[in-house]
Amino acid sequence: MAQANSRRVDPAALRKRCRNGSWDQPTSGLAPGYAQANMVILDQRYAFDFLLFCQRNPKPCPILEVLEPGQTEPRRTAPRADITRDLPRYRIWIHGKPDREVTDIHSLFNADLVTFLLGCSFSFEEALIQAGVPVRNIEENKNVSMYTTNIRCDPAGPFSSRLVVTMRPIPDPLVPRAVQITSRYASVHGAPIHIGNPMVLGIKNLDRPDFGDPVTVKKGETPVFWACGVTSTLAALSAKPDLCITHAPGHMFVTDVPNETLAVI
Amino acid sequence: MAQANSRRVDPAALRKRCRNGSWDQPTSGLAPGYAQANMVILDQRYAFDFLLFCQRNPKPCPILEVLEPGQTEPRRTAPRADITRDLPRYRIWIHGKPDREVTDIHSLFNADLVTFLLGCSFSFEEALIQAGVPVRNIEENKNVSMYTTNIRCDPAGPFSSRLVVTMRPIPDPLVPRAVQITSRYASVHGAPIHIGNPMVLGIKNLDRPDFGDPVTVKKGETPVFWACGVTSTLAALSAKPDLCITHAPGHMFVTDVPNETLAVI
Numbered sequence: 001m002a003q004a005n006s007r008r009v010d011p012a013a014l015r016k017r018c019r020n021g022s023w024d025q026p027t028s029g030l031a032p033g034y035a036q037a038n039m040v041i042l043d044q045r046y047a048f049d050f051l052l053f054c055q056r057n058p059k060p061c062p063i064l065e066v067l068e069p070g071q072t073e074p075r076r077t078a079p080r081a082d083i084t085r086d087l088p089r090y091r092i093w094i095h096g097k098p099d100r101e102v103t104d105i106h107s108l109f110n111a112d113l114v115t116f117l118l119g120c121s122f123s124f125e126e127a128l129i130q131a132g133v134p135v136r137n138i139e140e141n142k143n144v145s146m147y148t149t150n151i152r153c154d155p156a157g158p159f160s161s162r163l164v165v166t167m168r169p170i171p172d173p174l175v176p177r178a179v180q181i182t183s184r185y186a187s188v189h190g191a192p193i194h195i196g197n198p199m200v201l202g203i204k205n206l207d208r209p210d211f212g213d214p215v216t217v218k219k220g221e222t223p224v225f226w227a228c229g230v231t232s233t234l235a236a237l238s239a240k241p242d243l244c245i246t247h248a249p250g251h252m253f254v255t256d257v258p259n260e261t262l263a264v265i
Numbered sequence: 266m267a268q269a270n271s272r273r274v275d276p277a278a279l280r281k282r283c284r285n286g287s288w289d290q291p292t293s294g295l296a297p298g299y300a301q302a303n304m305v306i307l308d309q310r311y312a313f314d315f316l317l318f319c320q321r322n323p324k325p326c327p328i329l330e331v332l333e334p335g336q337t338e339p340r341r342t343a344p345r346a347d348i349t350r351d352l353p354r355y356r357i358w359i360h361g362k363p364d365r366e367v368t369d370i371h372s373l374f375n376a377d378l379v380t381f382l383l384g385c386s387f388s389f390e391e392a393l394i395q396a397g398v399p400v401r402n403i404e405e406n407k408n409v410s411m412y413t414t415n416i417r418c419d420p421a422g423p424f425s426s427r428l429v430v431t432m433r434p435i436p437d438p439l440v441p442r443a444v445q446i447t448s449r450y451a452s453v454h455g456a457p458i459h460i461g462n463p464m465v466l467g468i469k470n471l472d473r474p475d476f477g478d479p480v481t482v483k484k485g486e487t488p489v490f491w492a493c494g495v496t497s498t499l500a501a502l503s504a505k506p507d508l509c510i511t512h513a514p515g516h517m518f519v520t521d522v523p524n525e526t527l528a529v530i
Binding site: 044047048051052055056063066068076154156157183186264265 | 309312313316317320321328331333341419421422448451529530
């Protein structure tokens with residue numbers, strides 16, 4: 001399957017390719033215009049505390065949908081989809097450690113598992129580009145740069161994490177515009193959490209991200225930092241659950257939710 | 266205690282009066298500038314489903330803070346306060362039916378109870394008035410008019426409810442301004458859910474609200490409808506829990522959160 005073709009497919013067609021095994025690659029840039037989601041699956045005994053963690057930390061962990069125990073159809077964000085088959089790749093974590101990656105979790109799923117779908121910054125990257133604000137990681141065809149900061153999230157029950165952020169270098173005159181645009185998208189991380197000096201967040205070297213790739217920061221650009229959904233994975237693992245299932249990094253769940261419907265104003 | 270004096274007190278002083286028994290009246294207009302909250306207390310076996318109900322219905326049920334089981338200090342919205350003593354009046358519900366009202370629930374509280382604090386439209390009423398948009402229920406010194414609509418909330422587990430709305434008549438030229446202002450306050454019900462014809466919501470007679478008082482709708486004014494926190498009480502009772510504790514109507518929990526900090530942009 002040529003990647004050029006897949007970029008134009010709609011969400012349902014892309015999910016079908018995931019389900020029948022013909023797409024197991026990252027989803028960045030695919031099904032443009034539709035929200036993609038981080039996924040965390042935990043046993044229901046963790047469900048209240050994890051939902052509370054997300055409620056207390058809405059910038060890194062904006063909830064798009066929570067499925068009740070045993071449910072596999074996200075009927076609010078992607079009716080008729082199946083979260084056990086429709087992601088290109090999953091990561092299985094045992095006692096908080098990565099165990100393996102698979103392309104289907106149908107046989108692993110059971111009636112006690114609760115699925116959390118969380119917003120992803122792909123949605124606001126599209127809005128930035130449409131407004132003429134360049135997004136360096138897309139220009140350079142790299143994964144966005146991610147850093148673990150010195151900011152502690154507000155814990156809930158056994159869940160805690162440092163805040164993970166993404167960084168995008170923004171031309172100085174466009175920084176206010178970047179704040180305005182992303183402020184509209186509270187359910188996909190919203191406004192930046194910091195603008196400027198990385199040291200304020202405890203980030204010593206922008207060239208050495210904790211996750212993803214480094215990108216070029218040009219003269220006349222300011223690093224701008226947004227809360228990142230990777231925080232939700234770190235928080236889920238902090239409780240060292242027997243079993244946790246997430247999307248594999250970059251291999252998101254593609255919903256039927258148009259990005260523009262997420263804008264608050 | 267003269268009411269005129271109490272209006273000027275800060276939240277901590279008002280809560281102290283509730284605690285020592287010298288204030289058991291409604292809180293409308295008191296401690297201006299600070300957010301007041303609806304309260305729902307349920308056993309922890311309901312906690313995930315009720316939090317999920319609120320997550321799925323954020324306009325009527327905007328969460329300000331959730332306390333973990335047995336906790337009585339809302340340290341995010343009112344550090345050092347005690348939700349078992351610091352509201353002027355509580356309503357106790359047994360199997361979903363009103364049982365009695367009390368001014369203290371300290372002896373009733375236990376380690377299994379989870380407290381939910383939800384935003385209240387008092388916050389945006391203040392913003393409307395400051396922007397020159399009249400608020401009729403305040404002008405007429407009445408409770409806001411509330412109606413049960415034909416809109417079903419998105420259920421979660423045993424919790425379901427029709428959407429309850431408040432109605433404020435707004436001078437026609439100011440309706441767009443009222444939408445703009447309340448849109449800023451997503452955590453206290455946010456933008457209206459309907460503007461104009463009450464029949465669209467299944468409301469047959471504005472003069473006969475289901476809760477609160479009728480107010481005058483003048484020529485040249487349009488009825489504007491916002492989601493209402495009473496929905497959270499109806500939803501909690503829909504599960505017919507052995508015990509549910511809420512604020513008594515109009516007797517809200519007064520937080521230390523400045524209304525202006527709730528504005529999203």
